[in-house]
Amino acid sequence: MLKSAQIVSQIQLLIKNGALKAHQKLPSLREQSMQSGFSLMTVLSAYQQLEAQGLIYSKQKSGFYVAGAQVDASSASEALQHTTKIEINSQVFHYLKDTQQQDIIPLCSAFPDHALLFNPRLMSIIAQHAKKRPSYQQNANLPPGNLALRQLIANKYIVQGIATSADDIVITSGALDALNLSLEALTQAGDYILLQQHIFYGAWQASERLGLQVISIPEHPQFGFDLDAFEQALQRYPIKVCWLMLNSHNPIGFTVSDEIKARIGELLQQYQVHLIEDDVYQEMYFGQHKPLSMKFFDQDNDVLHCSSFSKLLGSGTRIGWVHAGRYSEAIQHRQQMRTLSASPLIQNALGDFLSSQHYEKHLRTLRRTLAQNKKQFYQALQRILPNTCEIQYFESGYFLWIKLPESVNADTLYQTLLAENIGISPSSLFNPQHDQSSYFRLNCSFAWSPEIEQACVRIGEMISTLSE
Known part of the structure; x- marks a missing residue:
């Protein structure tokens, strides 16, 4: 058995039999190293394995602690994601800068059509x-x-x-x-x-x-x-x-x-x-x-x-x-x-x-128009996009969330469309934890027009091209 695996096994057992309680602090890396006789790197490797299993968690400048009520480690890892270092500011900065061009078709915008x-x-x-x-x-x-x-x-x-x-x-x-x-x-x-x-x-x-x-x-x-x-x-x-x-x-x-x-x-x-x-x-x-x-x-x-x-x-x-x-x-x-x-x-x-x-009159008009425009977008996109796409539609707001075929990356689609002055929002903007960006968001607040229709047709064509 590897040295780090020995430490992992010992701590797993202590947690299981209740000797280590939820949110109890573990010995520091140095203390654990002195107790076990293993190197600091071996202890760190063991703690990282336990953290990946959801059995312990770390606090910045404080150390490692026992996690709360334990569940099956595999199901927990599928449901929850723990991120200690986030890097998204640079991506958002470039996204906002690139999509502010005046001639872009703003299906990427977070705001409703300004005319509304x-x-x-x-x-x-x-x-x-x-x-x-x-x-x-x-x-x-x-x-x-x-x-x-x-x-x-x-x-x-x-x-x-x-x-x-x-x-x-x-x-x-x-x-x-x-x-x-x-x-x-x-x-x-x-x-x-x-x-x-x-x-x-x-x-x-x-x-x-x-x-x-x-x-x-x-x-x-x-x-x-x-x-x-x-x-x-x-x-x-x-x-x-x-x-x-x-x-x-x-x-x-x-x-x-x-x-x-x-x-x-x-x-x-x-x-x-x-x-x-x-x-x-x-x-x-x-x-x-x-x-x-x-x-x-x-x-x-x-x-x-x-x-x-x-x-x-x-x-x-x-x-x-x-x-x-x-x-x-x-x-x-x-x-x-x-x-x-x-x-x-x-x-x-x-x-x-x-x-x-x-x-209140303004709000009633806005809600009615958004509902009409979103429904028209949804019906048109069902015809235009490849049937390998999945469009999620909800009775509120003005966004459509679209799942791409497995072979198409939303970041690649975004960059390709941006070169043609068409803006979309890839899912990596909303979840920097995933390596694969497989969804994109579309702003559907705009009145349907020949320009909008052509942009959506181009999105469909590009998805088909990338999937090939």
């Missing part, structure tokens, strides 16, 4: 405020932000049965700012964060920047969210924070049921884990009823709910918020050291616009 977001009434209100000096005054709009706007946002939570006051709301410079501020307030380097396997790349970027260890769970093929994998991750690892998107998920598009959300809330309370909810697409539902946020199921006020107006009124608004509750001051402190505040002019104008009937 332009609202003349809002522009008129902004113009009126631009003539008034008080609209530029900073003091009334410093963190936590414009009081009238915060009260209007709080009222929307109250309508959904979520007790909220204006003091719970912090206005930010967009949703990403809200998400990053929330994560900074709750974590420090080396902490464990749980993400969905595919999620908005900003979550991966923030984890890389803050030096966090990521545990990711796969999507459920039927329900979108895999509760079993979620509970397994909470049992096995010392998760500090979850960052989840459960309504009109980006990039896949599913909305998680209220029953599953309720169970997520119970598990968060049971394991005392915080949740940062990215809910920028909540208003983009196609049915009669607006989906609930996880804030509705928050039992211990541990959910920080983040959203924005950017996907609804255009990126130029750049106003987001976080329902921060008891973490409001901690977030404001970080905000004052960094972004200070969102645009006072836009905050004042949004306050007037939201209090009018024009905002």
Whole structure:
């Protein structure tokens, strides 16, 4: 038996018979080396093998610890992925830079068609405020932000049965700012964060920047969210924070049921884990009823709910918020050291616009148009794309998630189409853990046109060519 295998066998037995408890710290590499008489490299190899089996985990600058409730190692490794070093910022930088060309067909965009977001009434209100000096005054709009706007946002939570006051709301410079501020307030380097396997790349970027260890769970093929994998991750690892998107998920598009959300809330309370909810697409539902946020199921006020107006009124608004509750001051402190505040002019104008009937009318028109455009895209792509592709369609949002044939790599497809000024979003942007990028996201918010049709035909032709 190899020397490292001896150490592995010994620790496996100690864990199995209960001599080593969940989350108990193991002897350091040097201590284990002195006890066993083996070299430091042999001990490190053994610990790495045990970590790969899901029996132990590492904490930055702290050492190795026994994992939580043990399950079959092979099934665990299939369901959960542990990443200690993330490298995605460079890829995202080049992706955003390459897809900003003016002549590109923006099927890669994260925003709806700007023509759908332009609202003349809002522009008129902004113009009126631009003539008034008080609209530029900073003091009334410093963190936590414009009081009238915060009260209007709080009222929307109250309508959904979520007790909220204006003091719970912090206005930010967009949703990403809200998400990053929330994560900074709750974590420090080396902490464990749980993400969905595919999620908005900003979550991966923030984890890389803050030096966090990521545990990711796969999507459920039927329900979108895999509760079993979620509970397994909470049992096995010392998760500090979850960052989840459960309504009109980006990039896949599913909305998680209220029953599953309720169970997520119970598990968060049971394991005392915080949740940062990215809910920028909540208003983009196609049915009669607006989906609930996880804030509705928050039992211990541990959910920080983040959203924005950017996907609804255009990126130029750049106003987001976080329902921060008891973490409001901690977030404001970080905000004052960094972004200070969102645009006072836009905050004042949004306050007037939201209090009018024009905002709700705008949302109804936007939802109806997105539903029509997405359905038309879906029907057309079923005809255009090779039958070896699988198109996932959900009744919300404006994204389609498309699985490629096994022989086609989405990154190669992306680069090839980019040379023809056609933009798509490869799955590697949303899951840097996988070596194989086999899906891509398509923005279907645009009205169907000859230009769009030709771009989709070209995508189909390129998939066929690459698969050969």
